[in-house]
Amino acid sequence: MTQTCSTSSCCFPLPGRTPAQARHAFLEPLHRSLSCVTAARLLARTGRPGEVETLALSEDPLRLRSATAGSLRFMLAHRFRLVEDVPSAWHVSTLAYDYRLSDGDGRELISWHWHPAPLPGPEFPHLHVASGPGGRHAHIPTGRVSIESVLRFLLNDLGVPARREHAHDWDQILNEAERAFAEHRRWHARGPGEG
Amino acid sequence: MVNAITSEPGVFALTQEEGRAMLDERTRRMLGMSLEQFEAAYAAGTLDMDDPDVLHLIMLLPFAR
Secondary structure (H helix, E strand, C coil): CCCCCCCCCEEECCCCCCHHHHHHHHHHHHHHHHCCCCCCCEEEECCCCCCCEEEEECCCCEEEEECCCEEEEEEEEEEEEEEEEECCEEEEEEEEEEEEEEECCCCEEEEEEECCCCCCCCCCCEEEECCCCCHHHCCEECECCCHHHHHHHHHHHCCCCCCHHHCCCHHHHHHHHHHHHHHHCCCCECCCCCC | CCEECCCCCCEEECCHHHHHHHHHHHHHHHHCCCHHHHHHHHHHCCCCCCCHHHHHHHHCHHHHC
């Protein structure tokens, strides 16, 4: 079934002549980016084109050590589907994400969310900051946030060490993956009320 | 057990059975309820949607289907 990009999804049209190729083109750089900080596996529940597909980490939460914040826990949930633009041209369309950073005791510090209907909550991408104004229930509007940008925040700002095999190329890996995200996304920011 | 789905090592597709087992472990650990109980509570609208763990697990429900 041919599907078009709707206002409640965000497309990531990396090249794919088949649904499998498009899925691979999305998942491979994503896992390569995650591998900069963890050896955890990226788990997927795949489906037929158009169906909701979901990603999670095999370690949930993922335990990290920050040079500035001590023990941290990171959780990831990501939904997408495969969309056919024109015959033999498939891409991944993100449907929702939940990236959460907690302290070593599991108390939420920051969460990057986008979970439009049919999931509960606001339609726009937002941030929860437990210690911010309004507490963790405030929905601070954001643009779309990539997993790579969250990983860069962990590495650059919080001093989470890169894995030894990526000690010298993690920046390049994240740059390459994020460049594709930025070039191909169909929208960046959507505020409250813009559904 | 799990199937690699890309040439990148470390990316695996779970079957429905594997997905349900994974999610059942997570609902028990995070919320103290089985996956079946979680699915029933979600369908009944009785989950605490302010709980970040609830949203996280709802996001992962396709693993069970």
